[in-house]
Every structure is written in C-alpha cells, then in structure tokens.
Amino acid sequence: MTRKLFYDDAYQTSFNSEVVKKGIDDNGRNYIVLKETAFYPTGGGQPHDTGTINGKSVIDVEEVEGEVRHYLEGPSIEMEAIVGHIDWNRRFDHMQQHAGQHLLTAVFEDQLGYKTKSFHLGKELSTIDLDTKTLTTEEIQKAEEFTNQFILVNRPIHTKWIKDPEELLTFTLRKDLAVSENIRIVVIPEIDYNGCGGTHPKSTGEISALKILHIEKQKKLVRVHFVCGNRVLKQLNKKHEIIQKLSSQLSTPQEQLNVAVDRFLQTTKHLEDKVDELTTKAIQFEAKELFLKAEPLSEQFLVKAVFQDRPIHDLQNLAKELVTTRSNLIVTLVCKQQDKILIVCARTDDVDINLNIVLKAVLPLIHGKGGGRPSFVQGGGENVLPSEELMKLLIETIKSTGS
Structure with missing residues (x-):
C-alpha cells in the first residue's frame, strides 16, 4: 500500500518518488501508483489534490483497493523516478474548509446539541448536515460567532497516529471511528478530537474566518452551507459587486436598497396587473x-x-x-x-x-x-x-x- 505523505505533513507540496505500478481503469483513464505520494485522494468529504507529476497534470486521485491512483492527463509516465508538485492554492483552500468544518461541527454539537451526520467540501461552498429538523436564525448566528471566536484564539491543530487501541480511551472522540487500524486523529485542544484523514492547517488562526451563507431542509436534517478563509473574501467581493450594480441601477444608496426593491416590486406588480387587464x-x-x-x-x-x-x-x-x-x-x-x-x-x-x-x-x-x-x-x-x-x-x- 502506498505510504501517504499527506497524512504526515499537509504543507509538503513537492516530493520525489518512484512509479511502482501503471494501469488503465474501467473508464479508460491512465493512472500510476507511486511508492510515496503527497497527493490527497478523494475521501472523507474532501476532494482530491491536483498538480503535476513530471510536468503532466494530475486530474484525479483516488484510493482503490488499498492503492492511491494518480490519474494523468494524456499517456502515463514512462520514467520510473518522478517529481511531484501539489497545487498549493487548492490544497490550502481545502485545509481551511476542512478545519473550519471541525470547528463548526464542534460548536453545533457542544453549544446547541446538534450532531453532524455528513460533510461535503464543494468547489465553491461546503456543507454539513445536522441531525435536526429546524435551525433558527439565532442558532445560526450563535454558531457562527462561537466558531469565529475559536478561530481567533488560534489554537494549535495536531495530528496523531494511534498504535495502541487503549490509547484511544484517553481521547473523547466526537464520533465512532471508521477504521480499526492505521488510526489517525485530529486534535484541536479543548475543542475537537476526531478520527480524520484529511488535510488541515497548523492552527485555527489559519482558517481566517467562517461564514454561514444559508440553510436548507433535507428530509429530517438541516443542511448548512458555509465558506472559510479565502472563500469568505470571494463571497464578499461577489456580493459587493452585485450590491454596487443594483445600487447604480436603482440610483439608491446601499442602505436603502431594500426599500427601493420593495417599491420596484410593487410597481412591477401594478404594471403586471394592468397588462393582464389590457390583455383580457x-x-x-x-x-x-x-x-x-x-x-x-x-x-x-x-x-x-x-x-x-x-x-x-x-x-x-x-x-x-x-x-x-x-x-x-x-x-x-x-x-x-x-x-x-x-x-x-x-x-x-x-x-x-x-x-x-x-x-x-x-x-x-x-x-x-x-x-x-x-x-x-x-x-x-x-x-x-x-x-x-x-x-x-x-x-x-x-x-x-x-x-
């Protein structure tokens, strides 16, 4: 089985290794397996890393039957020795989102009593599904405020491999482990202790910030959409551009946009009624x-x-x-x-x-x-x-x- 260097150091973005296997999957995609790798494969709600191996783009990384497969753009590599480079911007973005999820999950459970049932790290937004049918505006604001407080205190984020199962008894894990060997836990002291194989920054401060954008009901669960780190700035910039454009179009300052929009909708409704009358x-x-x-x-x-x-x-x-x-x-x-x-x-x-x-x-x-x-x-x-x-x-x- 490939030893996964990403487990040991999320900040390792360049590495040397050897090709131990080449193959083509059922969909006709070329892949290689390396003796050691720093590429993170899709798993645990977190997407795979991208980057290059000997200059060839790595477009997907999956763990299949105990081996980490690196899918390459174009033909597979002929050379045995390789040099790999991770796309750092993508890696760090995923680190921010994943660590932010740990904090948000901890806050919802410890402060509000809602357990997280699943996590998904998307291209623009991330989500957690909470084991509750309802979530109030006040609870959302409270969760966001507590999470950002934990970010500001800049607690360290440690990873630890557990060799002796009895050692697990010294940790209060947030959920049951999915594996019984090669156990890796992520520790945010006094906040979160969790079995996890994902990539995380060295401290909560590197998450920068977390913003809950909206929620939606999913059968008996509530899905919370959120962003962390640089994605918060992207969302702010996107919304600011929209507000500026609306402000210009309606000739109204930002603070009065809601009033202007209500007036516009009333006028539109009146005109629609008039059109319906004339059409009839x-x-x-x-x-x-x-x-x-x-x-x-x-x-x-x-x-x-x-x-x-x-x-x-x-x-x-x-x-x-x-x-x-x-x-x-x-x-x-x-x-x-x-x-x-x-x-x-x-x-x-x-x-x-x-x-x-x-x-x-x-x-x-x-x-x-x-x-x-x-x-x-x-x-x-x-x-x-x-x-x-x-x-x-x-x-x-x-x-x-x-x-």
Missing part, C-alpha cells in the same frame, strides 16, 4: 371579431383562425372566451412557431362532439402529443405541415366525427 380586454375584442367570421358547420358554427408565433396561453384564453360567451360553437385554432405547430380546439356544452377524438386523429400527422377534455383540447407537434393544411384536416375530422 384585447382577447375579448379579438373573440368578437372572430365570431363575426364564424362559418356554418352542419348544425353548429365554426370559428377557425391561423396564427404565427402566438404563445399557447393566448390561444387558450381566446378559445375559452369564445365558448363561454356564445352557444352552438366549435373553435379550432392553429399557431405556427419556429420549430413546432400548436393546436387548440374548444366547443360549447351544447355541441355533442368529443374533441379528444379529433385531436388524436391529427396528432400522428405532426408527430405530436396532446389531450384534454372532450370539450377542450390542446396539443403540439413538429412543423411538418402548413398551418392551412392542418386546419383543413381538423375541420374534416370534426365533420366526420360529428356525423
């Missing part, structure tokens, strides 16, 4: 115009219309307006759009025709789908027939269905 009136007027062009069809009247690039809800509202204000009426509307064609058909209750049968008869001709009630149907398909031809087929089907 326009639909009513259009329905009257179409009814004047109604054609006799057996014992009923038929309103037909072909449109270009009208939204489906316009067709629906138009058909509903026609059949709710008239009697003995059938409505067929067809609308051609860029890559599809729409159909809406409706009838008044005094007309004995099942429009579902009509629609199902023509849909195969346009490779379409649709359905509805016997008195109101809608559907759509590929734009493979001219609108006028599709309308003609609809009317012929209505005639044959009603006869």
Whole structure:
C-alpha cells in the first residue's frame, strides 16, 4: 500500500518518488501508483489534490483497493523516478474548509446539541448536515460567532497516529471511528478530537474566518452551507459587486436598497396587473371579431383562425372566451412557431362532439402529443405541415366525427 505523505505533513507540496505500478481503469483513464505520494485522494468529504507529476497534470486521485491512483492527463509516465508538485492554492483552500468544518461541527454539537451526520467540501461552498429538523436564525448566528471566536484564539491543530487501541480511551472522540487500524486523529485542544484523514492547517488562526451563507431542509436534517478563509473574501467581493450594480441601477444608496426593491416590486406588480387587464380586454375584442367570421358547420358554427408565433396561453384564453360567451360553437385554432405547430380546439356544452377524438386523429400527422377534455383540447407537434393544411384536416375530422 502506498505510504501517504499527506497524512504526515499537509504543507509538503513537492516530493520525489518512484512509479511502482501503471494501469488503465474501467473508464479508460491512465493512472500510476507511486511508492510515496503527497497527493490527497478523494475521501472523507474532501476532494482530491491536483498538480503535476513530471510536468503532466494530475486530474484525479483516488484510493482503490488499498492503492492511491494518480490519474494523468494524456499517456502515463514512462520514467520510473518522478517529481511531484501539489497545487498549493487548492490544497490550502481545502485545509481551511476542512478545519473550519471541525470547528463548526464542534460548536453545533457542544453549544446547541446538534450532531453532524455528513460533510461535503464543494468547489465553491461546503456543507454539513445536522441531525435536526429546524435551525433558527439565532442558532445560526450563535454558531457562527462561537466558531469565529475559536478561530481567533488560534489554537494549535495536531495530528496523531494511534498504535495502541487503549490509547484511544484517553481521547473523547466526537464520533465512532471508521477504521480499526492505521488510526489517525485530529486534535484541536479543548475543542475537537476526531478520527480524520484529511488535510488541515497548523492552527485555527489559519482558517481566517467562517461564514454561514444559508440553510436548507433535507428530509429530517438541516443542511448548512458555509465558506472559510479565502472563500469568505470571494463571497464578499461577489456580493459587493452585485450590491454596487443594483445600487447604480436603482440610483439608491446601499442602505436603502431594500426599500427601493420593495417599491420596484410593487410597481412591477401594478404594471403586471394592468397588462393582464389590457390583455383580457384585447382577447375579448379579438373573440368578437372572430365570431363575426364564424362559418356554418352542419348544425353548429365554426370559428377557425391561423396564427404565427402566438404563445399557447393566448390561444387558450381566446378559445375559452369564445365558448363561454356564445352557444352552438366549435373553435379550432392553429399557431405556427419556429420549430413546432400548436393546436387548440374548444366547443360549447351544447355541441355533442368529443374533441379528444379529433385531436388524436391529427396528432400522428405532426408527430405530436396532446389531450384534454372532450370539450377542450390542446396539443403540439413538429412543423411538418402548413398551418392551412392542418386546419383543413381538423375541420374534416370534426365533420366526420360529428356525423
């Protein structure tokens, strides 16, 4: 089994080693196994390191069947001796997030009584899942405040290998160990004692800061999204840019943005209501115009219309307006759009025709789908027939269905 140097010194980012195995995994990816490595493989909620080996990019690192596989970009390395370099920025970022999680987990459990069930270190945000159904704003603020206090006191972070199982009895571990040998624990004196194989800084002060961004419910758990260290500054810069832009667009100082946004939303709601009112009136007027062009069809009247690039809800509202204000009426509307064609058909209750049968008869001709009630149907398909031809087929089907 490869000896993992990252366990011994998270700050070791350059190393020499030897290739002991080369291979190709089931997905066709080239990998090598080294006698010793400083690359951290994905595990324990923490992503893998990246970097280079003899100048080739390391794009993934996994522990498979007891060996640490380094997946390389391009062909595997021919030389036996290698020089490895870890991407320090990525490594230190992961160290900050992982150590921050230890503190946050300790605070939630010791101060609030909520145990952490899982941890995930993401590309931009990290999360822990707490064993609780609810979490109040006051509890979030308390957890964040206590965690940052622990960061400021700059406690040392130690790692220790346990050879004698009885030695574990001297530590109050936060959770049960996942292994029974090669046990490594992370110690933050008087704060956290935990079995962990991840990378961490030398002290809590190097975490710099922690910010809880938001929470979300996950079945019987609460998921807490947070960032540490340099990610806090990135989040601050991102949000500051957004606030500055909004402040400029609304011609409002930052302190008054919430008032300006509320006023903007109220104005928008008023305008939307006005648009809806005017649209309804326009639909009513259009329905009257179409009814004047109604054609006799057996014992009923038929309103037909072909449109270009009208939204489906316009067709629906138009058909509903026609059949709710008239009697003995059938409505067929067809609308051609860029890559599809729409159909809406409706009838008044005094007309004995099942429009579902009509629609199902023509849909195969346009490779379409649709359905509805016997008195109101809608559907759509590929734009493979001219609108006028599709309308003609609809009317012929209505005639044959009603006869």
